[in-house]
Amino acid sequence: MSTDFDQLVYDLAPRKFSWKGNLWVAILVVIILVGSYSYVQQVRQGLVITDMRDYALWGVYISNFVFFVAISLVGSLITAILRLSGIKWSTPLTRIAEIIAVAAIIMAGVTIIIDMGRPDRMLNLFMHGRLQSPIIWDVIVITTYLVISVLLLYYPLLPDFSILKRHAPESARVRKWYSGLSLNWVGNSEQRRIYSRSIKALSILIIPVAFAIHTVTAWLFETTYRPGWDSTNFGPYFIAGAFVAGAGAVVAVMYVLRKTYRLENYITDFHFNKMGKTLVLLCLIYLYFNINEYLIPTYKSTEEEAVHLQSLFTGQYATLFWTAIIGGLVLPVIILLFPQGRKPLPLFLVSIAVVVGAWWKRYIIVVPTLSHPFLPIQGVPESWRHYSPTWMEWSITFATLAAALLIITLLVRFLPIIPIHETSEERGLVDAAQTK
Amino acid sequence: MKDLYKYRALLLLSFVMLGSVLAYAQDKKYRARVSLQYTKIMDKESYIGISAKYKGKDGFDQASDLEFSIYKVDQNDSLIYLGKVKTNENGKAKFLLAADELENEEATVFNYIAKIENNERFEDGETSVSFSVANLTAKIEMIDSVNQISAVLTDASGIPLQEVPLRVGLKRLYGSLQIGENRYETDENGSILIPLVDPMPGVDGNLNFEVVLNENDTYGTIKAMVNAPIGVPVVEESTFDERTMWSPPTKTPLYLLIFPNLIILGVWLPILILTFNLYRISKSKTQ
Numbered sequence: 001m002s003t004d005f006d007q008l009v010y011d012l013a014p015r016k017f018s019w020k021g022n023l024w025v026a027i028l029v030v031i032i033l034v035g036s037y038s039y040v041q042q043v044r045q046g047l048v049i050t051d052m053r054d055y056a057l058w059g060v061y062i063s064n065f066v067f068f069v070a071i072s073l074v075g076s077l078i079t080a081i082l083r084l085s086g087i088k089w090s091t092p093l094t095r096i097a098e099i100i101a102v103a104a105i106i107m108a109g110v111t112i113i114i115d116m117g118r119p120d121r122m123l124n125l126f127m128h129g130r131l132q133s134p135i136i137w138d139v140i141v142i143t144t145y146l147v148i149s150v151l152l153l154y155y156p157l158l159p160d161f162s163i164l165k166r167h168a169p170e171s172a173r174v175r176k177w178y179s180g181l182s183l184n185w186v187g188n189s190e191q192r193r194i195y196s197r198s199i200k201a202l203s204i205l206i207i208p209v210a211f212a213i214h215t216v217t218a219w220l221f222e223t224t225y226r227p228g229w230d231s232t233n234f235g236p237y238f239i240a241g242a243f244v245a246g247a248g249a250v251v252a253v254m255y256v257l258r259k260t261y262r263l264e265n266y267i268t269d270f271h272f273n274k275m276g277k278t279l280v281l282l283c284l285i286y287l288y289f290n291i292n293e294y295l296i297p298t299y300k301s302t303e304e305e306a307v308h309l310q311s312l313f314t315g316q317y318a319t320l321f322w323t324a325i326i327g328g329l330v331l332p333v334i335i336l337l338f339p340q341g342r343k344p345l346p347l348f349l350v351s352i353a354v355v356v357g358a359w360w361k362r363y364i365i366v367v368p369t370l371s372h373p374f375l376p377i378q379g380v381p382e383s384w385r386h387y388s389p390t391w392m393e394w395s396i397t398f399a400t401l402a403a404a405l406l407i408i409t410l411l412v413r414f415l416p417i418i419p420i421h422e423t424s425e426e427r428g429l430v431d432a433a434q435t436k
Numbered sequence: 437m438k439d440l441y442k443y444r445a446l447l448l449l450s451f452v453m454l455g456s457v458l459a460y461a462q463d464k465k466y467r468a469r470v471s472l473q474y475t476k477i478m479d480k481e482s483y484i485g486i487s488a489k490y491k492g493k494d495g496f497d498q499a500s501d502l503e504f505s506i507y508k509v510d511q512n513d514s515l516i517y518l519g520k521v522k523t524n525e526n527g528k529a530k531f532l533l534a535a536d537e538l539e540n541e542e543a544t545v546f547n548y549i550a551k552i553e554n555n556e557r558f559e560d561g562e563t564s565v566s567f568s569v570a571n572l573t574a575k576i577e578m579i580d581s582v583n584q585i586s587a588v589l590t591d592a593s594g595i596p597l598q599e600v601p602l603r604v605g606l607k608r609l610y611g612s613l614q615i616g617e618n619r620y621e622t623d624e625n626g627s628i629l630i631p632l633v634d635p636m637p638g639v640d641g642n643l644n645f646e647v648v649l650n651e652n653d654t655y656g657t658i659k660a661m662v663n664a665p666i667g668v669p670v671v672e673e674s675t676f677d678e679r680t681m682w683s684p685p686t687k688t689p690l691y692l693l694i695f696p697n698l699i700i701l702g703v704w705l706p707i708l709i710l711t712f713n714l715y716r717i718s719k720s721k722t723q
Contacts, residue, residue: 131692132681140696144703151710158717183718190720198713205706 005429009167012420028402035399038392047117049392056370056387061115063362064397068108069217074246075101075149076210080203092266092418097250098153103407105146107400137216145213152202158185159421214239227308228369237289243282248354251275255348257417266418276342283333308372317368328357465559466490468499472565474656486529498527506531509547567656574647574660583666587647588627596626604630607644638667
């Protein structure tokens, strides 16, 4: 019996929540229940309970949807790109990234349904959808990405489930689940061959699909002729922003999990340092796209664009805009350029700023543009020209965010946060793992 | 006793005042502002157009559902009752004159009166209109290889009417499109001649022109219509049966059916294989 291997399994196997974990789940459930109440009101009364009217057709729901889509990209970044690049240091982060990706893409789909005035007609999207419409492309690509993300989460879990069914400190019932989910994994050569090929194929497959999901989401805006969206730059701009948001989310979650499960030996300062550097690079790329996105329209200053940009730079949305740009991009870059800034706690705080900034950035992309259409609507009440989410919209939005966190929490409860099998392989404990 | 009489008198006075107010409220009627216009459409109909409005609480409103009695004033100034007509929701009504109404008459000036009589909402009143009969003829002719619209305006006895302004227009769905100048004055022959230089589109090439003497003090409004197949035929460019970006799912452009579906197939086929691989893994336990 290998003591090191036992220690590894002990350290990395899922554990029951402490009272703090249960409290966390309870808080999330309460937020979801409040949001559910609001959603029931929305289904009963219609979207009139929101502040969305003829001007702001898309409000906080769609900004939240774009945020979830952005966060989900992290699965392809950490898992696929780094894996295919042969980068080994990312191993402890892959499962976290995959879990975040699955939770985010599920909630992205749910958020789109929430935004529907008549969710009972959702099937019409599939039955009467037109391939000419970017909405249908989005529906197809989100579904595809969800399936690939689930597969990419599940495949690397097979050996871990096999280990857990024997070693997890869980009840017999949970172990039975692990046994079933391990799909008779024994690690023989045939299984390993299929396993390796499949993961490699998934890693390749998820990259174009992940790029497609963000590009298509950007096209939803681009194909609508509006100030601020009339750009050919939106696809790469969205992808760059998604990488920033996703990387920020991974850093935030890995810090919390490391702290909670005392994983300092597995998620080390080295990983934070690497993720910090990655985040700097991604922020700089996104800043570059932001400069492109705002500088040239400002230079041209066509009448409608000028009104829109004025509302962002000095007008109604200036505080949000500059907070998101400076607090969510510029300051993080400056802080993370210094090694001290890439230590776990500072990096965690920076990542929170990045994620919050990323959320507001989506709000800024969606809402101000809708307030300044090329062709203003005549004779509408003045209140329709301004959008401010109602408390019910906020409660539903917070519920979706809480639901995403709850999915992550529950997956963390039953899945090993760090891949046990891969880690044991990297640490030369693979033989022990095979024999046990 | 004296006080009792006093109180009775006061009570009686109060009832009388209240009754007066109620009676006044019930009897208050609006005064209608009415205008009459004689219109003649050559070879078709002649009518007296009525337009009525009144000053309500919030300004002028159209007097809808208001009934008028129409009388003709004969040469002895006696009234001949012709019939009744009611205004529509826009406060307008049209009283058609019989085809022989203005013929075989020795008179040169015709007088008609529209009366409001015993109406519940409006005060009684009357408005009159006087006019002389004139005739307007129009035709299209080719002069110097150019289509021209010519029109002649004469009085009832056929004498040309000089220096009378006429307007030429092309009838369209929602009104008349002006042709040439705003107005053309008739010459000593009572005629005008307008060249139709610009090509004009029309359904099957048909164009409906109208020459109008508009709201003339003496002759009212007279319109002459002329139809000619001299327009550029309108070709309907419907894409209803074509595969376009805006057509329903059954008429999606072929390239949008082929390439996205190839991409979907190219992605979902590996997904299905990868899903099947899970089954293969579970069955490879003993190998």
